[in-house]
Amino acid sequence: MDQVNYLSTEDDAISLIEGNYEKFAFSRHYHLDYHFGLITNGKQKFQYRGTQYCAGEGEIIIMPPDELHDGHSVLDTGYQVRVFSIIPDWFNTQLDLTSPSDMVSFQSSIVRDPELFAKLAATHQLLGHHCGDICQLAQDCLPLEGFGDLIERYGLIQPKMPHHLGKKTLDSLREYLMAHLDQPIRLKQLADICHLTPTQFQRHFKATTGMTPYAWLSRLRLEQAMKLLKSKVAGTDVALQVGFYDQAHFSKAFKHSFGVRPSDVR
Known part of the structure; x- marks a missing residue:
């Protein structure tokens, strides 16, 4: 049975996901944040940059921002994953990156490192459930x-x-x-901003992102909706702020993308 929990932490830059996915499959999408997924049971298959990957129990999936990918279970019994969602600026601040154009990249999309996996799994548990077994300073240092x-x-x-x-x-x-x-956003409006014709803009945009302008904007709206919900903005206000004027349409689109209703985000 599919079950997903989206959790906030005391650090607004870091949020968490606890996902037990059996039937739910992620269509091609992107994130605004870094996603680090710890596969705790089962196997997940995903396509990224034209290559099919399969990650199993004990492996860490690394997905940078703005990268198009999908995801689904390999086994009928599903898979369980614990995910860190971290905004890019967190790395810039923590690592004291001197140039705003610098970013963290990784040599592989899947990492098998039992010691590191155990450490991150414990961090996920402590941040998500606010365990009182360690002092506040220790919790602050965990990420x-x-x-x-x-x-x-x-x-x-x-x-x-x-x-x-x-x-x-x-x-x-x-x-x-x-x-x-x-x-409302019009195609000509975006093309004019880029000093292109609408046809040129559509062609260049699809070649750059792998998505149509409409699909990319729709995902951007939902990504922002998730951020607002995590910051405790009411669902009806979130829908309007990201351009959905029908609450039912917003809830349907949100659940299709994230596997939960807007009201389930906390």
Whole structure:
């Protein structure tokens, strides 16, 4: 039976997912944050950058921001995963990255490291359930200790390569859309921003992101909706803020993407 819990932590930059997936499958999508998935049981298959991957029990899946991928169970019995969702700026701050264009990348999409897996699994448990067995200072230090080891062993610090769309970048286009999520967006409007014709814009956008502008914007709205719900904004207000004027349509789209209703996020 599918069961998913989305959990907040005391650090707004880090949120958690506890997922038991049997029938639910993720269609092609992207995240605004880094996702680190710990497979605790079963096997998950996913496609990423044209390659099929399969991760099993004890393995860590690493998915950077803005990367298109899907996901589903290999076995009829499903799989269980514990996920850290971490905003990119958290790494910039914790690692004292000197350039805003620098970002953390990883050498592999799947890591098998039993010691590190156990450490991150314990961190997930402590952050998600606010266990009182350790002092507050120790809890505050947990994320950097675990992810510091992950980066030291498997990570790289590299400049982020901008994706250009005409005279704009994908990042600048995202900033514009984030400021206008509650408004109707027209194709010509986006094309004009990038100094392209609508046909050129559609073609360049699909080649850059792997998605149509509409599908990409729809996912952006849902990603922002999840962030607002985690920050305790009421569901009806969230729907309006991200451009859904029908609550039923918003709830249906949200559950299709995340496997839970907006009201289930806490």
